[in-house]
Amino acid sequence: MKVKLNINGQQREADVEPRKTLLDTLREDFLLVGSHAGCEHGVCGACTVLIDGEASRSCLMFAVQADGYEITTIEGLAPAPGELSVVQDAFCETHGLQCGYCTPGMILAGHALLERNDSPTREDIVEAISGNICRCTGYGQIVEAIEFAADRLRKANTPRGGRS
C-alpha cells in the first residue's frame, strides 16, 4: 500500500507491504541506509530514528504507522554535505565510536536529549543512551561526546529548538 512519509523535512512516497517495518522502508525504498538493523526486536537501538523529535525504534514500527509524523534519520542531521552537526562533531572529537554501526542511533539519542535538556548530568546522559547498545566503546567516550556537545551548545550564540 502507498505511504506518504515526512522524512528529514521532505515528503516522500513509497508503495510498501503493510508488514514492512519503517526501518526496512527507510533503507530499501528511500536508500537512507544510515539507520541500521541490529536485533530487529527492539533491544539494541541501532535502528533509532526520531519520530517528532523522540528517539524511537524504527524496527518496531511499520512504515504505514509512520504517516503523519516528522521522521528524522541520521542523514537529516548534517547541516550540509561534508559538514557536521555539533553532536556529530563532538563524537569525532572524543572518538565516541569505533565500528560506527550503533553510532547513528547513539547520535540521534544524544541529539534528542540535548534538544530538551542542554545541561544534562552524567546520569541523564546514561539514561538517554541506555536503550542503545554499543559493543565497541564501553560508552565512556560516548558520554564524553554528549557532555562535550552540551557544553558547546550552551556556549553557542545561536537560537536553538529546531534541527541543529
Add this chain to the structure above:
Amino acid sequence: MSSGAHLKFVSSNRRVREDRRFVAGQGRYVADVALEGLLHVAVLPSQHPAARIVSINTAEAMKMPGVHYVLTGEELAKATEPLMNGLDTPNVRRFPLAVGQVRYAGEWVVAVVAESRAQAEDAAEKVKVEYEPLPYVIDSEEAYSPSSPPVHAEHGSNLLLDKTFVWGEVDKHFAESPRHLSFRVVWGRNSTVPIETFGVAAKWDPWREILDVWASIQMPKFADQIARSLRIPLNNVRVHNDVDVGGSYGVKRGIKQSVIVSHLARRLGRPVRLIEDRLDNMRAGDAHGPDRMFDVEVAFNDDGIVKSMKMRALDNVGAYAGRSPFQLGKPIGAIVGPYKIQSVKYHAVAVTSNKAAQEAVRGFGQAPTNYAIETAIDKVAAAVGLDRIEVRRRNFIRAEEFPYLIPSGTHYDSGDYHAVVAKVLAHADYEGLMRERDELRASGLCAGIGISACLEPSGGNSAFEPLLNEKNTTSTWMESCRINVDGLGFVTATIHTPSSGQGHETLAATVIGEVLQIDPDQIRIVRPDTLSSLPSNSPVGSRMAIMLGGAAFHAAQKLKAKIVRLAAHQFGCAENDVVYEGGTVSNAASKKKLTWAEHVTIAHRNFHLLPEGMEPGLEVTHVMQVPTGTQLPKDGRVQMYPCHSFEFHLVLVAFDPEIGKPTIRRYVIGHDCGTVINPRIVKGMTLGGIAHGIGASLLEEFVYDSEGQMLTQSFMDYLLPSSHEVPHVEIVHHCTPSPFTVFGQKGSGESGYLGAPAAISGAINDAVAPLGISFAKLPIRIAAVSDAIAAAKDENKNKEKA
C-alpha cells in the same frame, strides 16, 4: 626505537579519521552495498540437536511467490569442498548446510533464495524436513567420556584434541613445595556478539570469470578459503576490502555463509545476499566463544611464591571444529601470566558436542585462561593469609628480567609490572578503597574488591597452528603496505584487509606521516580488493599497531631512502651528506636543496636525472614478517606473539544481599601497551574491552538446556551491558616500550577484556567471602548471587539451631 618527545604525530592526541563518515551515517556496511538484480537468502534451521535427515521436500516452497531456488546441503556438498579444519581431523567434516545429519539445534539445513528476504523466509516455512532423532551430548565432561555419542560418527569419538605439555620440572617442583591447592573454574560460553550480524553478498561474472564478494568479515585468508571450497582459482575471487564491518572482535568469520552465497551466485547467475537476522546469528552464526572448564593445581610456599602449576583446560567447541580448538593453543604463549612460575603442566582438551560451532573471540582463549590463573593467585593469597596484591607483587617478573623466557618457550619482550601496580594503587588510594569496602559492609551490603593482573600477547603470528597440528608448517603471518606518491605529489597508501572499528586508516596515515614528516591528514588510505592486494592476515591477534604500523613504517622508510638517493644524485654527493626534513632534502656543503615537488617531478618525468638502476615513479611496498616468531615449534615449545602488554585491574563492587545485583562502584585499570600510536583509539579499545568483560562475567551466556536447545537466543535473554551496567572507568597509563617494534608499540585490541572477568569475579567472591561461599563459574548472574546468599544464610541458621 623507544617512545619519546621526538615523535610528532605518533602518540599525539589526534582525531580518528574514520569517524567522520560514521557519525554522518555514511559508513558502507555489507547490507548497504547496492547490487542490481540482488536475490536474498533465508535459511531453515534444524529443531533437533542431533538427527538424521530422512527427507527434504522443497516442492511447496519452490511454488511460493518470488522464490528462485531452494538449496540443500547435499547439492552444496557435491559442488564444494568441506570447510577448513585447523587440526588434523579429516573426518570431522563441515559443510555450510547440513548433509545427511544435523548436529546442533539451529543448524542450517536448506537455503531459500527469493526476490526479497521476507519472501525467502515465507518460503522457508514451507520446506518439509523429516528427521529421525539421534542421541546427542551437550555437557563437556560427558562429551569427553568415551561412552558419549560421537557428534561425527566417522571420527569415532568427540575428542578433537587431547594433548599434554610439560614445560620444566613440574613433578619435582610440586614435590619440593610445602603447599598445594586445587580448584575448578568454568568459563561460560559467550561471545562478542557484534551489533551488526554477519552478512555477505556475492556476484559471479561468467564472462570475466570473477566472483565478487562483499562481506562483513575479519578473517585471515578469507578469499583463499572461498576459492578452495568452490574449487576455483584464487585469482577468480575478488573480495572487496572496502566494506565497513559493524563490529567483530574476532568472530566475523562467516565462511559457511560466504560459500552458500558464492555457490548460489554462480548457480543462479544473479547476485545473492545473506544477511543473518539476530536469531540466525545467535543460534547458528557459528560465532560462539570458548566454553571452558579449568582444573588447576598450584604448588607454592608459605610466602605465597608459586613455583609450579598444573592446568587442564577442557573446551566444548560445539558441533564442528574450524579454527576454534586453536584457542587452547594461543594462551600457551602467556601460560604463566605475569608471574615467575617455573614449570607448567598443561593438558589441553577440545571436545565436540551438539552445540553451535565456536569461532575466534577477542583474545583467542586468553581471557578464560587469565581468569583461571588469577583465581589461583587469589586462592594462594587466601591460603597463606596475605594481601592479594602483595602475593602478585612477590610473583611478578621484575622489570630488569626482560626479555624473560617462560617455560613454554616464549620470550616476553618488556614490562614493569611493579611500576604499573604502584601507580594504580597510588591513583586509587588502595587503603581508602578498602575502608570504603568495609564501610559498605558495615552498612549491610555485600562489598568486595577485585584484582587482576594479566598480559595481552600481541602482534599475532599463528605459532599455535604448528604447535597443535604437526602437519601445519606456518611460520609467517605477514602484513603489508604500499605507498605511492602520485605525479602531483600526493601520497596514497594501502591496507589490505577490512576493518571493524580499529582505526587502521588513522594508524597507517599517522605512521607514514611520522616517517615522511608530512601531515597525516593529507595522506589518502585505500583498501584494494584482494586481487590487487599484498599479503595480509587481517586484524587478528592484537597485531595491527605492530604489523600494519610496522609495514607502513618500513614502506615509508624505503620511500624516504629513495628520495634521499635521488636527491643526493642531483647534488653529486653521498647519501650520508644530505638531510631529509619535511620532504625537502638538502646538502649543507653545497647549500643545495630539493623540494618535495622537485623529487616528484624528477621521479615521474625525468628519467634522465635518475640514478642508475632506479625505477621511475615514487612507489614502494613492504611485506612485514612478525618480529621474533620465525621458527617452527620444538619439543612442545614455541615463541608465540612478540609483544606483551600488561594490565592491572582494581575494582570495587557492592550489592544488596537480597537482590544480588552487583554495582561496580569503582573501576581502575593500569594499562601498559608500550608506545601508543593514537591515544583515543587505545582508550576506546580498553574501555570497550572492559565492558565486554563485564558482560562475560555478569550477564552473557549461550545457555543450552538438557534437551539441547539454546535458551538465550535473543537480546531479551542474552543480556548485553548497557550504559547502566558499565561504570566510569579510570585508566592509569604506563609506557614500557617494546624492543621488538618500530616505535616501541604493543597491541591493545584485546585490552580490558583479558583481565576484567577475573577482576569482577574476584570482587564478587571477596564480597561473599564473609558468608563462606564463592562462585566458580562465569557469568555470575544476579539470580545466582541472591540464591547462593539466601542458601548460605539458611545453612548458617540451621547450623545455629543445631
